[in-house]
Amino acid sequence: MTAPLLQISxxxxxxxxxxxxxGVDLSVEAGEVVGLVxxxxxxxxxxxxxxxxxxxxxxxxxxxxxxxxxxxxxGARRALGIEMIYQDLALARQQDVASNIFLGREPVKRLFGxxxxxxxxxxxxxxxxxxxxxxxxLPSISRPVGSFSGGQxxxxxxxxxxxFNPKLVIMDEPTAALAVREVQSVLDLIRRLxxxxxxxxxxxxxxxxxxxxxxxxVVLRHGRAAADLVTSRTSMNEVVAxxxxxxxxxxxxxxxxxx
Amino acid sequence: MTKPGKSKTMAxxxxxxxxxxxxxxxxxxxxxxxxxxxxxxxxxxxxAGLCLIMSFLSPFFLSINNFLNILLATSTxxxxxxxxxxxxxxxxxxxxxxxxxGLAGVVGAYAAVNFGLPAPLAVIxxxxxxxxxxxxxxQLVTRAFxxxxxxxxxMLGLARGLALVIxxxxxxxxxxSTLLYIGQGRPFGIPMPVIIFILTALIMHCILAYTRFGRHxxxxxxxxxxxxxxxxxxxRHRRILYTLSGGLAGLAGLLFMARINSGDPTAGLNYELTAxxxxxxxxxxxxxxxxxxxxxxxxxxxMGVLQNGLNxxxxxxxxxxxxxxxxxxLAVFIDQYQIRRESRV
Numbered sequence: 001m002t003a004p005l006l007q008i009s010x011x012x013x014x015x016x017x018x019x020x021x022x023g024v025d026l027s028v029e030a031g032e033v034v035g036l037v038x039x040x041x042x043x044x045x046x047x048x049x050x051x052x053x054x055x056x057x058x059x060x061x062x063x064x065x066x067x068x069x070x071x072x073x074x075g076a077r078r079a080l081g082i083e084m085i086y087q088d089l090a091l092a093r094q095q096d097v098a099s100n101i102f103l104g105r106e107p108v109k110r111l112f113g114x115x116x117x118x119x120x121x122x123x124x125x126x127x128x129x130x131x132x133x134x135x136x137x138l139p140s141i142s143r144p145v146g147s148f149s150g151g152q153x154x155x156x157x158x159x160x161x162x163x164f165n166p167k168l169v170i171m172d173e174p175t176a177a178l179a180v181r182e183v184q185s186v187l188d189l190i191r192r193l194x195x196x197x198x199x200x201x202x203x204x205x206x207x208x209x210x211x212x213x214x215x216x217x218v219v220l221r222h223g224r225a226a227a228d229l230v231t232s233r234t235s236m237n238e239v240v241a242x243x244x245x246x247x248x249x250x251x252x253x254x255x256x257x258x259x
Numbered sequence: 260m261t262k263p264g265k266s267k268t269m270a271x272x273x274x275x276x277x278x279x280x281x282x283x284x285x286x287x288x289x290x291x292x293x294x295x296x297x298x299x300x301x302x303x304x305x306x307a308g309l310c311l312i313m314s315f316l317s318p319f320f321l322s323i324n325n326f327l328n329i330l331l332a333t334s335t336x337x338x339x340x341x342x343x344x345x346x347x348x349x350x351x352x353x354x355x356x357x358x359x360x361g362l363a364g365v366v367g368a369y370a371a372v373n374f375g376l377p378a379p380l381a382v383i384x385x386x387x388x389x390x391x392x393x394x395x396x397x398q399l400v401t402r403a404f405x406x407x408x409x410x411x412x413x414m415l416g417l418a419r420g421l422a423l424v425i426x427x428x429x430x431x432x433x434x435x436s437t438l439l440y441i442g443q444g445r446p447f448g449i450p451m452p453v454i455i456f457i458l459t460a461l462i463m464h465c466i467l468a469y470t471r472f473g474r475h476x477x478x479x480x481x482x483x484x485x486x487x488x489x490x491x492x493x494x495r496h497r498r499i500l501y502t503l504s505g506g507l508a509g510l511a512g513l514l515f516m517a518r519i520n521s522g523d524p525t526a527g528l529n530y531e532l533t534a535x536x537x538x539x540x541x542x543x544x545x546x547x548x549x550x551x552x553x554x555x556x557x558x559x560x561x562m563g564v565l566q567n568g569l570n571x572x573x574x575x576x577x578x579x580x581x582x583x584x585x586x587x588x589l590a591v592f593i594d595q596y597q598i599r600r601e602s603r604v
Binding site: 052054073074075078086088090091094095099100103108115116118120 | 470482486549
């Protein structure tokens with residue numbers, strides 16, 4: 001068996017005296033969809049930011065494509081093919097669609113062999129093509145993204161994550177703020193990406209979504225990977241029990257099912 | 260029944276025709292001014308209106324000579340306003356612009372007069388002093404985490420004080436003639452400061468609008484976190500911006516020093532107020548994320564025409580100060596009003 005695409009071992013991270021992660025292990029294969037669940041404060045977002053390089057881990061190791069990446073900055077990790085769609089979308093709201101999609105990676109044209117000027121026509125063309133590929137409709141590609149609706153803004157964030165042929169896409173609560181129809185299209189998108197061989201880590205509180213779309217579910221509890229479950233062989237009850245940390249949590253599971 | 264049907268068929272081809280469908284002529288003009296010229300339509304209209312009023316009120320206003328006078332008077336403020344646009348566009352603030360300009364002028368004059376340095380070295384001393392002060396600002400903002408407002412307010416006092424210490428509170432006279440050419444030369448009848456100012460503005464406009472550095476500057480001001488996740492080195496970028504801002508203040512100091520033929524430690528007093536006002540009138544978002552140098556140039560010209568007109572009308576300069584302050588508040592008010600009206604809640 002080949003080495004996994006992403007291999008996290010023993011990641012620790014604390015903020016001051018607060019330990020958030022202690023010794024998290026996690027691996028993701030190419031083309032695999034892994035759900036990451038856990039209670040509020042379990043360390044999900046911190047772990048993901050340690051992967052993208054926004055936080056530096058205190059100790060531990062992260063291998064991507066077999067190479068250690070902990071010493072790399074966020075830009076370098078992105079260049080390797082790690083993308084993340086943030087819960088708050090992390091969009092520059094006064095900039096237009098193409099500027100957001102290409103932020104930090106703008107194509108340039110060399111002028112007089114002296115200065116690099118941004119190639120805006122190319123940016124606009126590729127941004128438009130990407131939005132179209134996602135089957136989305138935006139009022140105008142040259143408008144500030146802050147003037148778009150929540151779903152449209154998320155389309156831009158997704159387009160940004162997919163434009164540069166990522167190998168791993170991390171989605172932090174992509175369905176939390178969406179209408180039912182939009183949720184379905186996000187889940188469809190995840191399946192489509194999987195079929196293209198892109199690995200996905202899905203963070204979500206909506207366990208129904210996680211159960212329907214993932215291959216594996218990793219449960220974080222108190223800064224550790226408490227369980228690593230194969231989706232086809234687990235159940236809502238088991239996942240909920242692992243999240244809250246008890247074995248007799250049928251009530252909570254029932255509640256989750258109804259919700 | 261017939262009426263809505265009829266209007267619908269008429270509306271249909273219109274809708275298909277342009278992406279700007281359903282927009283009024285005004286907002287379409289607004290948008291194309293912003294997208295093509297990077298200038299706010301309102302500020303262009305205010306500038307034109309101001310020129311119209313002034314030309315009615317004063318027979319001296321409409322002449323090439325007076326126009327060059329306005330540009331000459333605007334050149335110092337204009338260079339400072341360019342600096343203000345970059346820093347404010349990145350979500351920062353530089354209140355030390357006027358003081359650093361004064362310090363740079365004194366350092367340049369001192370180097371030329373007391374050390375007898377040749378003109379090119381005096382120029383470098385001028386720009387270097389400004390850039391150094393700006394770099395200190397940048398270091399303190401990004402490494403010591405002191406808010407930009409406080410850092411640059413402190414530098415406002417520090418730089419002015421240092422200028423007075425170096426010059427012993429006196430104006431430094433006797434600049435070499437090669438240095439004076441920068442301020443008083445008139446190739447093709449155009450004052451040198453105007454030429455330098457316009458060239459600087461064009462270059463800085465291209466940097467802000469068409470380079471990665473410029474786009475990242477606005478992205479940082481728009482959403483610092485988004486910029487960081489995109490791999491932009493935010494702190495390093497901010498340090499460069501404050502250094503650039505100081506360097507431009509140094510250039511303004513050089514232009515002013517060479518024009519008045521002396522190093523005046525009180526040069527540039529309160530100029531930051533006018534410079535920031537020009538940037539805001541020109542469409543720079545006070546909280547970062549939006550700004551263009553061409554817009555700022557229109558803003559600087561509005562301030563220049565206003566001052567020139569009030570001078571021609573022999574209005575006391577005390578009132579000019581009041582006018583500048585009032586214009587600043589008015590510009591931010593209009594901007595915030597529009598943002599509130601347009602934004603989704």
